[in-house]
Amino acid sequence: MSEYYMGGHNELHKELIDRCKAGDIKAQYTLYKLFSRNLYNIAVRFMNNTMDADEIVQDTFITAFNKINDYRGSGAFGQWLKRITINNCISVLRQRKLYFDDLEKVNPAVDSADDIEESIDPRIVHNAIRELPDRARTILNLYALEGYKHKEIAEILGITESTSKTQYKRAKQLLLDKLKSVIHEN
Amino acid sequence: MKIKLEKYLQKNQAKLDVEEPDDVMLWEGIRKGIISERKSSGFNFWKIAAIFLAVFTLSYIVYNEVSKDREREFTLSHIDKTLGDREKAYRELVMMKMEAADFNAVQQRSGNDILQILVNELNELDTIYLEAMNDLKQHGYMEQIVEIIFDTYEKRIRILEQIILETQKLEKYENDMREISL
Numbered sequence: 001m002s003e004y005y006m007g008g009h010n011e012l013h014k015e016l017i018d019r020c021k022a023g024d025i026k027a028q029y030t031l032y033k034l035f036s037r038n039l040y041n042i043a044v045r046f047m048n049n050t051m052d053a054d055e056i057v058q059d060t061f062i063t064a065f066n067k068i069n070d071y072r073g074s075g076a077f078g079q080w081l082k083r084i085t086i087n088n089c090i091s092v093l094r095q096r097k098l099y100f101d102d103l104e105k106v107n108p109a110v111d112s113a114d115d116i117e118e119s120i121d122p123r124i125v126h127n128a129i130r131e132l133p134d135r136a137r138t139i140l141n142l143y144a145l146e147g148y149k150h151k152e153i154a155e156i157l158g159i160t161e162s163t164s165k166t167q168y169k170r171a172k173q174l175l176l177d178k179l180k181s182v183i184h185e186n
Numbered sequence: 187m188k189i190k191l192e193k194y195l196q197k198n199q200a201k202l203d204v205e206e207p208d209d210v211m212l213w214e215g216i217r218k219g220i221i222s223e224r225k226s227s228g229f230n231f232w233k234i235a236a237i238f239l240a241v242f243t244l245s246y247i248v249y250n251e252v253s254k255d256r257e258r259e260f261t262l263s264h265i266d267k268t269l270g271d272r273e274k275a276y277r278e279l280v281m282m283k284m285e286a287a288d289f290n291a292v293q294q295r296s297g298n299d300i301l302q303i304l305v306n307e308l309n310e311l312d313t314i315y316l317e318a319m320n321d322l323k324q325h326g327y328m329e330q331i332v333e334i335i336f337d338t339y340e341k342r343i344r345i346l347e348q349i350i351l352e353t354q355k356l357e358k359y360e361n362d363m364r365e366i367s368l
Binding site for chain 1: 187188189190191192194195196198199200201202203204205206207208209211212213215216217219220355356359362363
C-alpha cells in the first residue's frame with residue numbers, strides 16, 4: 001500500500017498539498033497518515049533503532065510542511081518525502097561518524113548464490129537488514145530498496161562508484177548469510 | 187521456490203514495512219515543530235509588525251493632515267463637492283477596514299509571506315498617495331491625479347480586506363491545531 005501512495009496518485013495528493021500550502025492542519029495530518037508508516041520503516045532500516053527513526057520522521061514532516069511551497073509537483077510527493085527522509089538519515093549517520101565503518105574488514109563467509117526462498121517472511125528480512133553494519137546497511141538500502149544508482153550513491157557517500165559496487169556486493173552477501181543463518185536456526 | 191535477493195526486495199518492498207510508528211507521539215512532535223518553526227521566524231514577524239505600525243501611523247497622519255490642510259488650503263472638496271463627498275466616503279471605508287483588520291490580533295500571530303507582500307503594497311500606495319496629493323497642491327486640479335488618489339483608496343480597501351482574510355485564516359489554523367491536539 002505504501003508504494004501505491006508513495007509513487008502515484010498525484011491528483012489525489014494535489015488537493016491535499018494545495019490545502020497544506022494554505023496552512024490547513026487537517027490536510028497536513030492526512031498527508032502524514034498517508035506516508036508516515038513507509039517513511040518510518042525506511043528510517044528504521046537506515047538507522048537500526050526506533051528512537052532515531054522517530055526523530056527523523058518528525059524532522060522530515062516538519063521540513064516538508066515548512067518548505068511545501070518549494071514543492072513544485074514535478075515528481076511524486078511521496079518520493080520528495082522519501083528523499084528528505086533518506087537525506088536526514090545519512091546526515092545523522094555522518095554526524096555520528098558511525099557511517100564510516102570499514103566494510104573492507106567484513107569478510108562474508110562464502111560468496112554463494114544470491115537467491116533466497118520466495119516464501120521467507122518479510123519481517124525476517126527487515127530485521128536482518130537492520131542488523132547489518134552501518135555502511136553495508138546504507139548501501140543496501142539505497143541501492144536495492146530505494147532504487148539509487150551506484151553513481152548517485154557514490155556522490156552521496158563521497159566514495160567512488162566502484163567502491164559502491166564492491167561494498168554493495170559485500171552487503172548483499174552479509175544479508176544472505178544472515179538470512180541463511182536465521183532460516184537454519186528455525 | 188528460490189528468487190534473487192534484489193527481486194525479492196523489490197517485490198516485497200511494501201511488506202517490509204513491518205514497524206508501526208507511534209502516530210500520536212510523532213504527530214505531537216511534528217505539530218510542536220511546525221509551531222516552533224513559525225515562532226523562530228520571529229524576525230519576519232517583528233519586521234511585519236513594525237511595517238504595519240509604520241504604514242498605519244503614516245496613513246493616520248496623512249488622513250488627518252490632509253483633513254486639516256483642507257480647511258485652510260486645498261482639498262478635493264474645494265475642487266468639487268461631489269469629489270469631496272466621494273473622498274470622505276472612501277476615507278470612512280478605509281478606517282472601517284483598518285479597525286476590522288484588528289492589529290492587536292495580527293501582532294499576536296507570526297507573520298507570513300502573504301502578509302509581507304500586502305504590507306509592502308500598502309507602503310507603495312502610501313507613497314503614491316502622498317506624491318499625488320503634493321502634485322495637486324502644486325499644480326491644482328488634474329483629473330488624472332484625482333483618479334490616482336481614488337485608485338489608491340480602492341486598492342487600500344482591497345488590501346485591507348485581504349489582510350482581514352489572512353488573519354482569519356491564521357485564526358482558523360490555530361483553532362484546527364488545537365482541535366487536533368485534543
